[in-house]
Amino acid sequence: MAANGARVLVLERDRSFKDRVRGQFLTSWGWPRRHLGIYDLLIGSVAHQVGWADFYAGTTLTMHRDVIATTPHQLPCLAFYHPAMQELLLGAAAEAGARVRRGAAVHDVQPGAPAIVVLGENGRTEEVRARLLVGADRRSSQIRACTGFEVRRDPDGNLIAGVLMDDIRAPEAIAQLVVHSELGQQAVIFPQGEGRARTYFCCHNTHPRHNGADDRPR
């Protein structure tokens, strides 16, 4: 929008980003990200290309999929460290002409024409007005709460826990997904290059939670 002449303000509460164990694998069938120019930005910098996906049922390899050859846009999947992606995209927004304010937290939103956003930065409160407001502020979105959108969701069924591993001896061009249907469990390895990989463990929510460093051995 900024590149096309709109006056854009980006408010980001965090001054620096930390690992949040999520959002690090873009599958190759997500056309909009290419359309938005995000794909090319990622592939030219922080992203590691993953051209294959191996699916296992227990220890049996059931599919060795060439994602470039078998997807409509013939692109690899991309894996990256989430905070690096966040920095890259905020930088790109600024370069396109948006004003990016780090450490500026939205406290309240009043819908209207224009909408009013109340924000806090360095202990000071301020109001800004906008014709269009985009809320991308996570699952517990404050903007959604302030603007009265109704949330409908299925009951929680599954849990997902993740760790970031260094010096992992797994193929760097293959995402591996291992399903154990009898136990209702799945393990996933998304390589990020240079021996690093995000690994996930997924299970039913009847299983004890894995949370924090103390649970890492489990």
Ligand SMILES: Cc1cc2nc3c(=O)[nH]c(=O)nc-3n(C[C@H](O)[C@H](O)[C@H](O)COP(=O)(O)OP(=O)(O)OC[C@H]3O[C@@H](n4cnc5c(N)ncnc54)[C@H](O)[C@@H]3O)c2cc1C
């Ligand atoms: C375990 C797990 C694994 C996942 N893996 C993947 C994956 O591999 N690939 C994938 O595509 N998706 C994945 N997802 C989903 C993905 O992470 C989310 O869909 C995505 O991050 C949501 O984007 P968002 O911009 O709404 O929120 P977020 O990514 O949470 O970003 C919100 C931003 O808004 C800022 N913010 C929040 N509140 C305020 C405020 N009041 N004022 C100012 N700034 C604020 C935050 O600091 C943050 O930077 C995963 C999710 C989970 C839980």
